[in-house]
Amino acid sequence: MNLDAALQTFITESRELLEDMESALLGVRQVSDPGDSINAIFRAAHTIKGSAGLFGLDGIVHFTHVVESVLDRVREGSIAIDDALVTLLLECSDHIASQIESVAQAGNGDTDDLRARAQPLVQRLQQALGNHHAAAPAAATKAAASAPVAAHTADAAPDAVATDHWHISLRFSANVLRNGMDPLSFLRYLNKLGTIKSIVTLTDALPALAQMDPEASYLGFEIALQSDADKATIEGAFEFVLDDCSLCILPPHSRIGEYVSMIARDGEQPPRLGEILVRCGTLTPHELDAALATQQEAPAQQPIGEILIEQGSVQAVVVDAALKHQKQVKEHRTRETQSIRVDADKLDHLIDLVGELITASASANLAARRSRNVEVQEANSSLAGLVEALRDRALQLRMVKIGATFDRFRRVVHDVSREIGKHIELRVSGEDTELDKTVVEKIGDPLTHLVRNAMDHGIETADVRIARGKPAHGTVTLNAYHDSGSIVIEVSDDGGGLHRDRILAKAVERGLVEAGQTLSDREIYGLVFEPGFSTAEKITNLSGRGVGMDVVKRNIVALRGNVDIMSEAGVGTKVTLRLPLTLAIIDGFLVGLADSSFVIPLDMIEECIEFTAEANKEFTDLRGQVLPLIRLRDVFGMGRSSAARQSIVVIKHAGKRTGLVVDALLGEFQTVIKPLAKVFNQARCISGSTILGSGEVALILDAPALIQQAVHREGRRVLGAENSPGAAVGDAAVA
Amino acid sequence: MTRAGKRRPAKNAAPAAPAPLRLEGELSIYRAEEIRQALLAALAADGDVGIDLTDVSEVDTAGVQLLLAARASAATAGKTLRVTAMSPAVEEVLALFDLAPVFEATPA
Numbered sequence: 001m002n003l004d005a006a007l008q009t010f011i012t013e014s015r016e017l018l019e020d021m022e023s024a025l026l027g028v029r030q031v032s033d034p035g036d037s038i039n040a041i042f043r044a045a046h047t048i049k050g051s052a053g054l055f056g057l058d059g060i061v062h063f064t065h066v067v068e069s070v071l072d073r074v075r076e077g078s079i080a081i082d083d084a085l086v087t088l089l090l091e092c093s094d095h096i097a098s099q100i101e102s103v104a105q106a107g108n109g110d111t112d113d114l115r116a117r118a119q120p121l122v123q124r125l126q127q128a129l130g131n132h133h134a135a136a137p138a139a140a141t142k143a144a145a146s147a148p149v150a151a152h153t154a155d156a157a158p159d160a161v162a163t164d165h166w167h168i169s170l171r172f173s174a175n176v177l178r179n180g181m182d183p184l185s186f187l188r189y190l191n192k193l194g195t196i197k198s199i200v201t202l203t204d205a206l207p208a209l210a211q212m213d214p215e216a217s218y219l220g221f222e223i224a225l226q227s228d229a230d231k232a233t234i235e236g237a238f239e240f241v242l243d244d245c246s247l248c249i250l251p252p253h254s255r256i257g258e259y260v261s262m263i264a265r266d267g268e269q270p271p272r273l274g275e276i277l278v279r280c281g282t283l284t285p286h287e288l289d290a291a292l293a294t295q296q297e298a299p300a301q302q303p304i305g306e307i308l309i310e311q312g313s314v315q316a317v318v319v320d321a322a323l324k325h326q327k328q329v330k331e332h333r334t335r336e337t338q339s340i341r342v343d344a345d346k347l348d349h350l351i352d353l354v355g356e357l358i359t360a361s362a363s364a365n366l367a368a369r370r371s372r373n374v375e376v377q378e379a380n381s382s383l384a385g386l387v388e389a390l391r392d393r394a395l396q397l398r399m400v401k402i403g404a405t406f407d408r409f410r411r412v413v414h415d416v417s418r419e420i421g422k423h424i425e426l427r428v429s430g431e432d433t434e435l436d437k438t439v440v441e442k443i444g445d446p447l448t449h450l451v452r453n454a455m456d457h458g459i460e461t462a463d464v465r466i467a468r469g470k471p472a473h474g475t476v477t478l479n480a481y482h483d484s485g486s487i488v489i490e491v492s493d494d495g496g497g498l499h500r501d502r503i504l505a506k507a508v509e510r511g512l513v514e515a516g517q518t519l520s521d522r523e524i525y526g527l528v529f530e531p532g533f534s535t536a537e538k539i540t541n542l543s544g545r546g547v548g549m550d551v552v553k554r555n556i557v558a559l560r561g562n563v564d565i566m567s568e569a570g571v572g573t574k575v576t577l578r579l580p581l582t583l584a585i586i587d588g589f590l591v592g593l594a595d596s597s598f599v600i601p602l603d604m605i606e607e608c609i610e611f612t613a614e615a616n617k618e619f620t621d622l623r624g625q626v627l628p629l630i631r632l633r634d635v636f637g638m639g640r641s642s643a644a645r646q647s648i649v650v651i652k653h654a655g656k657r658t659g660l661v662v663d664a665l666l667g668e669f670q671t672v673i674k675p676l677a678k679v680f681n682q683a684r685c686i687s688g689s690t691i692l693g694s695g696e697v698a699l700i701l702d703a704p705a706l707i708q709q710a711v712h713r714e715g716r717r718v719l720g721a722e723n724s725p726g727a728a729v730g731d732a733a734v735a
Numbered sequence: 736m737t738r739a740g741k742r743r744p745a746k747n748a749a750p751a752a753p754a755p756l757r758l759e760g761e762l763s764i765y766r767a768e769e770i771r772q773a774l775l776a777a778l779a780a781d782g783d784v785g786i787d788l789t790d791v792s793e794v795d796t797a798g799v800q801l802l803l804a805a806r807a808s809a810a811t812a813g814k815t816l817r818v819t820a821m822s823p824a825v826e827e828v829l830a831l832f833d834l835a836p837v838f839e840a841t842p843a
Contacts, residue, residue, distance in 0.1 A: 062765070069793070129793075177795075177796060182795045183796045184795055184828060184832075196831075199831075199833045200833065201833060201834055203803050206800065206804050206807065207804070208804065208807065208808045209774055209775055209804040209807075210775060212801075214767030214768050214770070214800075215768070217797075218800055218804075219796065219799075219803075
């Protein structure tokens with residue numbers, strides 16, 4: 001395998017493992033039995049360490065080693081996992097992540113900067129370990145002293161040995177240390193399952209110092225373990241090392257024959273092993289003699305199957321566990337074959353091509369219509385159907401569930417609530433809602449800001465909450481769902497709500513609204529998205545500096561989305577983000593203005609009606625309701641229309657209706673969105689461009705901006721300000 | 736302070752024996768070869784070998800193996816290898832392996 005490719009795999013896998021580690025860390029304090037979470041955390045650190053070793057990334061190996069040592073003690077239960085440790089381990093997982101990113105970017109995970117940043121973490125980890133060291137010998141002595149000597153049960157099989165402890169015979173392969181496993185960890189872990197009554201460390205294989213490979217493993221262990229755990233649990237202790245050791249576990253009161261077969265199996269000198277068993281206290285000398293005698297009496301080897309059957313009764317649990325494990329492995333494999341990993345670049349390229357295909361198909365369609373050849377037209381129409389299906393499928397490929405993004409906020413909430421000293425929970429729903437990967441990537445920052453804002457300003461301090469009769473801990477909720485071609489994401493909190501009057505006062509002070517002007521609640525709350533607007537009485541390092549909400553709005557609008565905020569005093573605040581499902585291809589509606597064509601996103605259009613010209617009127621009557629009008633010709637400075645009939649396209653966005661006056665309705669059009677060049681950055685009311693079947697360029701109208709403009713204009717008219725319809729389009733916008 | 740207290744009597748009691756080999760920091764697989772060389776050098780010198788493990792912060796199986804091998808090699812050469820002092824970390828690990836009696840800290 002190409003080393004570069006392997007390194008890429010390592011980086012990708014490490015990122016995933018770190019995500020697992022993080023979510024396990026965040027969950028570990030919530031679950032009643034943290035065993036699985038701790039194992040997941042351990043496995044992540046261990047796997048990263050092992051793989052980093054393969055690539056010689058010493059910085060990562062050293063750091064993860066320390067982390068792993070701590071986790072090891074956590075796993076065996078000698079270090080309790082408390083909030084402080086979770087926080088420390090989260091910081092460590094962050095540090096590993098930055099090491100991995102450094103490898104990804106610079107190929108080096110061991111820069112001076114990283115090493116300097118690792119230093120304080122390592123110190124804290126060692127402190128955690130150190131506390132343990134101090135406590136351990138005392139604990140060990142106590143455990144040894146109090147180890148009960150259980151009596152030999154009377155109903156044991158007649159040839160069962162007197163011992164009442166498990167016997168574990170353990171030989172490690174030479175590579176076990178190099179593979180990053182330390183037999184010590186297993187001994188410590190066994191001590192958690194029970195009490196190691198005695199242990200014999202076998203040094204027979206150890207060569208002279210001059211000849212030894214210091215990184216190879218030479219030791220073997222015979223262990224007598226006093227434990228109430230079942231065999232599956234004890235075997236589970238060695239889960240991580242099963243490939244690297246030969247393991248034999250005999251339950252208490254096993255038949256002598258089983259010890260005999262174990263002695264025979266190991267291929268070591270039987271008397272020697274027998275003596276060790278006696279030294280371990282597993283067998284009495286008398287029992288050993290009997291065993292050796294049995295072995296000699298039956299020169300024909302006892303068939304292994306028979307031994308297995310004999311052991312069958314005690315091993316039922318183990319067999320079950322083994323089968324389950326096997327099944328899991330199989331399921332895991334099937335899942336692997338069901339999904340494949342594809343570079344995002346390849347997908348983007350595919351979607352670009354599908355875009356080109358749609359454009360080409362549109363121009364083929366045009367040509368077919370002109371040819372007036374029925375056969376060509378039919379062929380073309382079935383082709384167009386397929387292209388549309390292909391478009392949907394291709395876009396579907398890039399759809400991801402929003403759950404992964406939401407999960408990242410568990411960490412944000414965890415960290416921030418600690419930082420600001422409030423107890424806040426995150427509740428998440430609608431995780432399965434899908435949206436385009438390109439959109440997901442861009443909503444992270446705005447969402448982070450909203451969540452932080454909710455925690456910092458929304459949720460009250462515990463004493464205020466209790467005084468208001470609310471639960472002491474606050475809740476921030478993230479929710480997502482689909483709504484007519486958009487995805488809606490809600491960030492809500494059960495905090496104090498926005499101060500309507502304070503916002504209004506501030507807006508008047510800043511000159512954003514006139515004193516005495518009547519505004520709806522929605523309009524007032526919407527003011528917080530104005531640049532430089534903050535009503536927080538106290539500025540914290542999280543938010544409240546008046547930068548943020550306007551940036552959130554700008555980011556969301558840049559994605560052709562919009563933001564809305566609703567609040568109820570004392571009950572909470574809900575911010576609703578509405579975003580398009582995709583940024584690549586949309587269903588559009590083509591309209592004509594003079595010689596140019598424009599695209600309006602189809603899912604915003606309510607209806608099309610005839611325009612009955614009344615010069616200079618800025619609104620019309622739509623079935624008894626006032627419909628503000630925007631003459632697109634005015635917006636784009638095209639002069640008066642000479643067309644005999646004009647039409648109104650009624651668009652609706654976020655509950656507001658507006659009529660766009662156009663020259664001609666040209667019908668539905670599959671629109672491949674091409675971004676506008678930087679020159680057009682200043683152009684408002686235009687969100688992109690597309691290429692028509694004829695090869696001409698059509699601009700895509702930014703409907704929310706148009707509506708905004710209409711609303712704004714209404715507002716200004718109320719204020720009596722001068723009305724200049726062309727002002728919305730920047731200088732650079734050329735229709 | 737403890738270190739100085741333990742070392743001085745060692746020198747006074749057996750002036751012929753060289754000062755004990757002091758191992759510091761991690762006694763682990765990451766430094767295994769370095770430690771092996773240090774132990775080999777100590778064994779190459781005349782007389783019995785003392786090892787001071789007061790400043791060992793961490794020890795793993797590889798470290799224990801090295802100590803065991805050094806002890807066996809010393810015995811083969813007709814010398815005695817003693818651990819003159821050890822840190823709690825070393826004590827804990829040796830206790831787990833039930834090797835404490837083998838390396839009983841004995842001021843030389």
